[in-house]
Amino acid sequence: MATVEVRDLRKRYQDFLALDGVSLKAESGQLVTLLGPSGCGKSTTLRCLAGFLEANGGEITVDGESILGTPANRRGFGVVFQNYALFPHMTVAENIGYGLKLQKLPKAEIETRVHDVMKLVRLDGLRDRLPRAISGGQQQRVALARALVLKPKLLLLDEPLANLDARLRDEVRWLIRDLQQQSGITAFYVTHDQSEAMAMSDMVAVMKAGRVAQFATPREIYQKPIERYVADFTGEANFIPCQSVIPMGDGRYEIKAAGAKLELSGVPGIAGPAELLLRPEALELTSPSAGTFAGKVTKSAFLGAALHCEITLQDGSVLKLTAPPNHQVAPGEEVGIAIDHSHAWLMPEVAP
Numbered sequence: 198m199a200t201v202e203v204r205d206l207r208k209r210y211q212d213f214l215a216l217d218g219v220s221l222k223a224e225s226g227q228l229v230t231l232l233g234p235s236g237c238g239k240s241t242t243l244r245c246l247a248g249f250l251e252a253n254g255g256e257i258t259v260d261g262e263s264i265l266g267t268p269a270n271r272r273g274f275g276v277v278f279q280n281y282a283l284f285p286h287m288t289v290a291e292n293i294g295y296g297l298k299l300q301k302l303p304k305a306e307i308e309t310r311v312h313d314v315m316k317l318v319r320l321d322g323l324r325d326r327l328p329r330a331i332s333g334g335q336q337q338r339v340a341l342a343r344a345l346v347l348k349p350k351l352l353l354l355d356e357p358l359a360n361l362d363a364r365l366r367d368e369v370r371w372l373i374r375d376l377q378q379q380s381g382i383t384a385f386y387v388t389h390d391q392s393e394a395m396a397m398s399d400m401v402a403v404m405k406a407g408r409v410a411q412f413a414t415p416r417e418i419y420q421k422p423i424e425r426y427v428a429d430f431t432g433e434a435n436f437i438p439c440q441s442v443i444p445m446g447d448g449r450y451e452i453k454a455a456g457a458k459l460e461l462s463g464v465p466g467i468a469g470p471a472e473l474l475l476r477p478e479a480l481e482l483t484s485p486s487a488g489t490f491a492g493k494v495t496k497s498a499f500l501g502a503a504l505h506c507e508i509t510l511q512d513g514s515v516l517k518l519t520a521p522p523n524h525q526v527a528p529g530e531e532v533g534i535a536i537d538h539s540h541a542w543l544m545p546e547v548a549p
């Protein structure tokens with residue numbers, strides 16, 4: 198298996214700098230996700246890894262050796278795209294075995310390996326079908342099988358689930374993660390879907406305009422984002438400007454925000470204006486007098502598994518809150534909001 202390191206990668210398209218110093222690392226057997234909005238450079242990074250694009254600067258190493266001089270077809274990587282790119286005139290089995298045939302392996306070995314990988318991705322029974330005669334989810338599994346059958350050193354997946362409907366996306370997502378973990382293949386995965394990134398990855402690189410804004414575990418990215426951009430991109434979030442942040446020693450801070458005073462520990466010290474990050478599930482409805490904040494319910498929606506509310510505080514700021522589904526509140530009701538302090542986080546404030 199392979200440890201892969203990308204250091205200060207730069208890529209220019211004519212006069213547009215698409216990658217402006219991307220650095221990240223996949224330890225052997227890890228799945229690393231590149232997450233970010235359209236145009237931030239995810240696919241460009243993946244294409245440089247694959248060898249389809251030549252970088253203008255920086256370094257990519259596999260187990261410490263540079264691969265920048267190695268052509269794509271000699272890197273030994275498996276690549277899976279969103280549009281499958283199957284050969285339409287070849288059967289499922291022929292599509293999967295094509296790469297092995299190019300390697301001129303004996304027919305019997307090709308047969309066995311294709312058979313085994315089809316079982317692994319649960320395609321048995323479909324070997325003689327043409328791609329047009331199977332579903333989108335099955336086509337994506339053929340694309341996955343075609344990459345895995347070559348026993349690649351590194352698996353590169355570019356939005357592989359984008360063309361599948363929500364239910365199938367879930368199913369194939371678990372399958373990919375299962376296979377990747379079972380086989381211990383190091384993998385890079387491109388997506389703009391934060392829940393996909395959180396569910397599948399060992400590490401997430403949140404990308405912003407050709408750079409990595411934060412590279413950390415899904416839990417850290419969600420609970421301890423270094424800036425508002427990362428917090429916003431990884432889930433629902435409330436940001437409350439702090440009037441003051443006073444260090445009290447031992448890593449504790451006294452914070453005044455939205456007319457309330459609270460004490461936090463384990464948060465970073467921020468030089469300059471700061472804001473509180475409170476995820477909706479870190480807030481709890483209480484009686485109006487019992488909470489840290491008090492306000493009025495301005496929206497409430499029952500979503501089956503949870504109740505989503507919006508509470509407008511006395512200073513006019515609006516907080517999103519997720520409550521258990523058995524709670525019942527109606528717009529106009531006065532409520533209090535308690536904060537789970539272990540889930541409050543401090544970040545530099547972004548000017549509006």
Ligand code: ATP
Nearest residue numbers: 210213215233234235236237238239240241242389
């Ligand atoms: P998406 O999710 O939309 O695929 P992405 O994050 O994968 O986006 P890239 O495809 O890496 O983004 O593109 C990064 C930037 O480089 C974009 O602004 C894009 O318009 C630009 N770009 C990509 N390919 C080319 C090209 N061949 N020529 C010029 N500019 C390009």
